[in-house]
Amino acid sequence: MLFDDTEFGYFTEAERKARRAFELYEDGRMPQALAELETAIELNPSNSSLHFNKGLTLDSINRFDDAISEYEIALEIAPSDMEILNSLAIDYTRTGQYDLAIDTFEYIEQLSPSFEPCYCNRIITYTEMGLHDLAEQMFYLAQQLDSDCPLCYYNIGNSLFVRGDYKRAIHCWLRTAELEPAHPQIDYRIAQAYWADGNNEHAREYFLRELRTSPGDVDVILDFGLFLLENDDTESAKEKFNRILELTPDSAAALFYLAEIAFAEADYERAIPLYEQALETDGTLVGPHYRLAQYALMTGRQNHARNYIAAELRLAPEDDNVLVSIGSMFLALGDIDTARNSLLKAVDSNSSNADAYYYLGLADVLQGRWDDAMAFFANVLDIAPNDVRALRESALVCLATGRLSQAAEHIRKAKALPGSDASLNPIARKLRCARAIERTADLLGRYCPRFIRRLARRIASSCRPQ
Numbered sequence: 328m329l330f331d332d333t334e335f336g337y338f339t340e341a342e343r344k345a346r347r348a349f350e351l352y353e354d355g356r357m358p359q360a361l362a363e364l365e366t367a368i369e370l371n372p373s374n375s376s377l378h379f380n381k382g383l384t385l386d387s388i389n390r391f392d393d394a395i396s397e398y399e400i401a402l403e404i405a406p407s408d409m410e411i412l413n414s415l416a417i418d419y420t421r422t423g424q425y426d427l428a429i430d431t432f433e434y435i436e437q438l439s440p441s442f443e444p445c446y447c448n449r450i451i452t453y454t455e456m457g458l459h460d461l462a463e464q465m466f467y468l469a470q471q472l473d474s475d476c477p478l479c480y481y482n483i484g485n486s487l488f489v490r491g492d493y494k495r496a497i498h499c500w501l502r503t504a505e506l507e508p509a510h511p512q513i514d515y516r517i518a519q520a521y522w523a524d525g526n527n528e529h530a531r532e533y534f535l536r537e538l539r540t541s542p543g544d545v546d547v548i549l550d551f552g553l554f555l556l557e558n559d560d561t562e563s564a565k566e567k568f569n570r571i572l573e574l575t576p577d578s579a580a581a582l583f584y585l586a587e588i589a590f591a592e593a594d595y596e597r598a599i600p601l602y603e604q605a606l607e608t609d610g611t612l613v614g615p616h617y618r619l620a621q622y623a624l625m626t627g628r629q630n631h632a633r634n635y636i637a638a639e640l641r642l643a644p645e646d647d648n649v650l651v652s653i654g655s656m657f658l659a660l661g662d663i664d665t666a667r668n669s670l671l672k673a674v675d676s677n678s679s680n681a682d683a684y685y686y687l688g689l690a691d692v693l694q695g696r697w698d699d700a701m702a703f704f705a706n707v708l709d710i711a712p713n714d715v716r717a718l719r720e721s722a723l724v725c726l727a728t729g730r731l732s733q734a735a736e737h738i739r740k741a742k743a744l745p746g747s748d749a750s751l752n753p754i755a756r757k758l759r760c761a762r763a764i765e766r767t768a769d770l771l772g773r774y775c776p777r778f779i780r781r782l783a784r785r786i787a788s789s790c791r792p793q
Contacts, residue, residue, distance in 0.1 A: 341371035348380065357388050375404035379411050386414070391421045409435060413444050420452045428452045443472040450482035454489060462486040477507035484516065493524035512537065515547050522554055530554060545571050549580055561588055579609035590618055598622075613644050620656055633660055640669065647677035655686050663690050681710040685717055692720065697728050715741050 344367035351360035364381045371377060382397035398415040405411060412435050419428035429452060435445040446469035453462035466483040469476060484499035497520045504513045518533035534551040541547060552567030565588060571581035586601035599622060602615040620635035636656045644650060650673035657666035667690050673683040688703035701724055707717035718741035725734035 341367040345377060352384055357384055360384050373404060375401040382414060391418045394418050407438055409439055409442050417448050425452055425456050441472060443469050447476055447479045454486040459486050459490055475506055477503045477510055488520055493520045496520045527558055543574055545575055577608045579605045579612045583612060583614055595622060611642060613642055613649055617652055624659060629660060647673040647680045651682045658686060658690060663693055666690055679710055681707045681714060688720060697724050700724050713744050715744055
C-alpha cells in the first residue's frame with residue numbers, strides 16, 4: 328500500500344473542509360470559513376496552504392495580528408513561498424511594523440526580482456513611512472514589470488494624495504478605474520481627490536458614482552454628507568446622515584453631525600439631546616462635550632461648562648484646531664493656566680496655527696504680560712498679516728503700555744482692511760484722547776510744578792484700557 332488508509336482519510340477530510348471554507352469565504356461567511364479551516368488544520372497541520380488561507384480569511388475581518396501568526400506558521404512549512412511572504416509583508420505594514428515589512432519585501436526581491444507585487448505593495452509601506460521618493464521608486468520598478476497594474480496606480484495615488492498633489496493623484500486613480508473598473512472604492516477616492524482639489528462638481532459626480540455601486544457604504548455616505556455640508560447643501564446633508572442612522576442606528580458620527588446642523592440653526596432643543604445620544608453611543612467621540620460646554624456657558628451654567636470642557640480635554644485630542652477651541656473655552660471660563668497648556672499643545676502640533684497664537688496672546692493680556700502678548704500677536708501677523716483681531720489686540724496692548732505710535736500704526740492697518748469692524752472705533756477714540764493728553768502733559772511739563780505733571784500723566788493713563 329502506498330498510503331495508510333487512516334492517513335489518507337484524514338487528508339481527504341482536510342481537503343473537503345478546505346473546499347467548504349473557500350465556498351464560505353466567497354459567500355462572505357467568514358466565521359464559518361474560519362471554523363472549517365481550523366478543523367482542516369487539525370487534520371493536516373503540515374499543509375502550508377491551509378495556514379495561508381486562514382491568514383487570508385483573518386485579513387478579511389481585520390484580524391491582522393492573528394493573520395501574521397498564520398502566515399509565519401505557513402512560512403515554517405514553505406519558507407520560499409512568494410505569496411505567503413508578500414501577504415506577511417502587507418500585514419506587517421498594516422500593523423505598523425515597517426522595518427519587518429521592508430525586510431520581507433527585500434527578501435522577496437532577492438528570491439525573485441521579477442515578482443512585481445513586492446514592489447507594488449512596498450509603495451504603501453514607504454507612503455505610510457513618509458518616504459515618498461522611495462514610494463515613487465518602487466512604482467517605477469513595478470511599472471517595468473507590469474505597466475498596466477491597477478494596484479500600482481492606486482498605491483502611488485495614495486502617496487500623491489498624502490502629499491497634496493491632488494491632480495496627479497486623480498490622474499493615477501482614473502487610470503486604476505480604467506484598468507479595473509470594479510476596484511474597491513476607486514470612485515470614492517477620486518471623489519475625495521476632486522474635493523480636496525476644489526473641483527466640487529466632479530467630486531459630487533464621483534461620490535454619486537460610488538454610491539450607485541455601493542449604496543450602503545456608510546463611510547462614503549458620511550463623507551458625502553460632510554461634502555454637502557461644506558457646500559451649504561444642508562438639507563441634502565441631513566438626508567445622508569439620517570440615511571446612515573437607518574443603516575446603523577448607533578452611528579455616533581451621524582448623530583453628531585445632525586446635532587451640529589441643529590446647533591448652527593440655534594435649534595438647541597434638538598441639538599442637545601443629539602449630542603448626548605452621540606456620547607452615549609461613543610463616549611470617546613471628540614466634539615460633543617465641547618458643544619455641551621458651549622451651551623452650558625450660553626445658559627449661565629459655568630460649573631457644567633467646566634465639567635464638559637474638562638471631559639473634552641481628557642479625550643486627549645491631537646487636532647490643533649480642537650485644542651484651540653478647548654483653550655478658548657477655558658479662557659472664557661477664566662482658567663488661564665489650563666487654557667495656555669491646551670493652546671501650547673496646539674502650537675506643538677501645528678506651528679502655523681494663527682488662532683493658537685492669538686488666544687495665547689489673549690491669555691497673556693489677561694495676566695498683564697504685555698511683552699509676551701505682543702510677541703504672540705506678532706506671530707499671528709507673521710502667519711496672517713491681515714488678521715484684524717491681532718491688529719486690534721496689538722493696538723490695545725500698545726495703548727495700555729504707552730506705545731501710542733505703534734498703537735496708531737496697528738489701528739491704521741486694521742481700518743484699511745475689509746474685515747475691520749466697529750470695535751476699532753472706541754480704541755481709536757481712546758488713542759486720540761491719550762495722544763492729546765500726552766501732548767498737553769508734555770506742554771504742562773515745561774511750565775508747571777512736578778505734581779501737575781504727575782496729575783497730567785494719571786489723566787493720560789486713564790484713557791488707556793485696563
